[in-house]
Amino acid sequence: MIKFTIITLFREAIEPYLKTSMMWKATEKGLAQFDFVNLRDFGLGPHKSVDDTPYGGGDGMLLRCEPVFAAIESVKKTDPSAKVILPTPVGEIWEQSRARAMADGKLGIDDEKNETQHYIILCPHYEGYDERILSIVDYKISLGKYVLTGGELPALIIIDSVVRLIPGVLGGENSAEIESFSDGDNLEYPQYTRPEEFRGMRVPEILLSGNHGEIAKWRESHSGKVDPDGA
Ligand code: ADE
Secondary structure, three states, rough: OEEEEEOOOOOOHHHHHOOOOOHHHHHOOEEEHHHHHHHHHHHHHOOOOOEEEOOOOOOOOEEHHHHHHHHHHHHHHHHOEEEEEEEEEEEEEEHHHHHHHOOOOOOOOOOOOOOOOOEEEEEEOEEEEHHHHHHHHOOEOOOOOOOOOOOHHHHHHHHHHHHOOOOOOOOOOOOHHHHHOOOEEEEOOOOOOOOOOOEEEEHHHHHHHHHHHHHHHHHOOOOOOOOOOOO
């Protein structure tokens, strides 16, 4: 069982996806659990404020320490071993090897196995966060070299890429094994389903041959590699 507690101001942006398809199946099977904490509940003053202007000037608002620490500590009170993930463009780049390590109970690839498998994902919003928040964070994760408006999409991507690797979540036993990126930078081989011919495009004969040895060789030789230029 892997558990994610998502601290966010925008639960409604995240929850529908987790109630759909494979993520929902994982919950129903008791393989994953998703909880939410509303950061607003820990806001300050009558307006439950969670952000403020930056010292030294500058545009935008920053997440304040107090609500964030209070929200995280409220979760850690019941599970002190829960690890905190902060999606941020300046974090370590998220990769399949990390998703697999986390599905195996280890987030940092070299980490000891974490039996509790409870991760708190803090979704920042606004222009950023007070740097002191990092003192309560275990892992800073970046989804890539671009800037999103908040941590909700990164949280979903992290969760999806991990949960689908948990044995029993995907349909075929080997589905997660043979697919793209499972083996380093290898992309999966081309696949086809019925009909045998569509608008003049035929399925390669070898795949119709029933010769599993030859099919395996064909798939091996047709597995792509990641193209850094995306061409
Ligand atoms: N928050 C904003 N942009 C992000 C990114 N690229 N990765 C992770 N978190 C983010």
